[in-house]
Amino acid sequence: MKVLIVGSGGREHAIAASVAKSERADRIYCAPGNAGIGQIAECVPIGAMEFERIRDFALENGVDLVIVGMDDPLVGGLVDVLEQAGIRAFGPRKNAAVLEGSKAFSKDLMKKYGIPTAAYEVFDQAEDALEYLHTGAKFPIVLKADGLALGKGVLICNTLEEAEDGVCAIMTERRFGTAGNRLVIEEFMTGREVSVLTFTDGKTVRVMSSAQDHKRALDGDRGPNTGGMGTFSPSPFYTPEVDRFCREHIYQATVDAMAAEGRPFQGVIFFGLMLTPDGPKVLEYNARFGDPEAQVVLPRMKNDMIEVCEACIDGTLDRIDLQFEDNAAVCVVLASEGYPVKYEKGFPIEGLERFDGMEGYACFHAGTKLSEDGRTFLTNGGRVLGVTAKGATLQEARANAYRATEWIHFQNKSMRHDIGKAIDEA
Numbered sequence: 001m002k003v004l005i006v007g008s009g010g011r012e013h014a015i016a017a018s019v020a021k022s023e024r025a026d027r028i029y030c031a032p033g034n035a036g037i038g039q040i041a042e043c044v045p046i047g048a049m050e051f052e053r054i055r056d057f058a059l060e061n062g063v064d065l066v067i068v069g070m071d072d073p074l075v076g077g078l079v080d081v082l083e084q085a086g087i088r089a090f091g092p093r094k095n096a097a098v099l100e101g102s103k104a105f106s107k108d109l110m111k112k113y114g115i116p117t118a119a120y121e122v123f124d125q126a127e128d129a130l131e132y133l134h135t136g137a138k139f140p141i142v143l144k145a146d147g148l149a150l151g152k153g154v155l156i157c158n159t160l161e162e163a164e165d166g167v168c169a170i171m172t173e174r175r176f177g178t179a180g181n182r183l184v185i186e187e188f189m190t191g192r193e194v195s196v197l198t199f200t201d202g203k204t205v206r207v208m209s210s211a212q213d214h215k216r217a218l219d220g221d222r223g224p225n226t227g228g229m230g231t232f233s234p235s236p237f238y239t240p241e242v243d244r245f246c247r248e249h250i251y252q253a254t255v256d257a258m259a260a261e262g263r264p265f266q267g268v269i270f271f272g273l274m275l276t277p278d279g280p281k282v283l284e285y286n287a288r289f290g291d292p293e294a295q296v297v298l299p300r301m302k303n304d305m306i307e308v309c310e311a312c313i314d315g316t317l318d319r320i321d322l323q324f325e326d327n328a329a330v331c332v333v334l335a336s337e338g339y340p341v342k343y344e345k346g347f348p349i350e351g352l353e354r355f356d357g358m359e360g361y362a363c364f365h366a367g368t369k370l371s372e373d374g375r376t377f378l379t380n381g382g383r384v385l386g387v388t389a390k391g392a393t394l395q396e397a398r399a400n401a402y403r404a405t406e407w408i409h410f411q412n413k414s415m416r417h418d419i420g421k422a423i424d425e426a
């Protein structure tokens, strides 16, 4: 089979590595990919939002399966464009990807179908939001831009003043662009956060091993929010009891709700959960694998990735027995100093060859590119690499991952030193 993956980050590298393990994969393409993906796939210089070019490339090259990794093209309707041309594509159609694309939509869905989540109100006008803050609000309170905002459209406000500034930033100044046309104001929840990725074919849902992300830039959960600085899997806080509750009241309930709305969801639903004192509640939905959750979950998956993707497309997921290795994995992101605010790039990366042939280790590329002469890997983004290691236990995986971070050198390399620290409290 010829498989085309759409995206360019560490997640897409992890997807490509998973596809490469399948005996059915003869040829793997990635649009646009990055330097690391280029070692296992053929990168084609087409952007993830160039739908017609992606479609034409797939037709001209006889691509049998397209896997869309990123949120923007999913929400924009890439899968619909491909399907209309008769190309098999893994990922939700536009009318289902709205689960991630609009927080107001997802909150209303959860309310309508009784899926546990934080109490909320939706506003179209800044004045109404401000009025609400002055009358009905308890602090801290959470403001969320309705649309996609690179994971940055969420503000947690401790005081009325902060919340007023937040409403202005999102709705008046449009700091997150049109994502701020509408605003969700939400109750603040406390508890442990867990990410659970699931496959679904629109009816059946299959749950992957749990994970936890570290979104803040600096040790001790300080600093600005980022795309994610590291992950571990499984989460020791995601107990069998929590899992049982979530399968019934959250995962299957969501899949059924989308089907009932005439928006059957086929692809990956990422459930961002808060394990609150009142039980698990949904923080957010994503319509794709997490980044960097995929970098710890997929290396532990035993199934053939192509087979699972096809089952989601064909509506035969009930025949798949999803299995994960009985071990753990930790991913530490190596970033450029200053990320996510201001950083330099273009520095040579050394030590990548240390991962060659190392069973249980992987170095997933996020922001890298090859030098002009094609000989040197260069830093090319805020998040540069994701160093993943497995271990029999989470502690062992963490020790292995941090040891492997030392194999890599580049100027302005930075990372968090406490990825998986929560494991010790479990």
Ligand code: AMP
Binding pocket: 118, 142, 151, 154, 156, 186, 187, 188, 189, 190, 193, 215, 272, 283, 284
């Ligand atoms: P989101 O993009 O919706 O996942 O939000 C980003 C981060 O903000 C989450 O990972 C949480 O840490 C935090 N957050 C979002 N909503 C809430 C909430 N209702 N209560 C507490 N924290 C929240």
Ligand code: GLY
Binding pocket: 151, 213, 227, 228, 286, 289, 290, 291, 292, 293
């Ligand atoms: N790691 C969080 C996300 O992928 O949205």
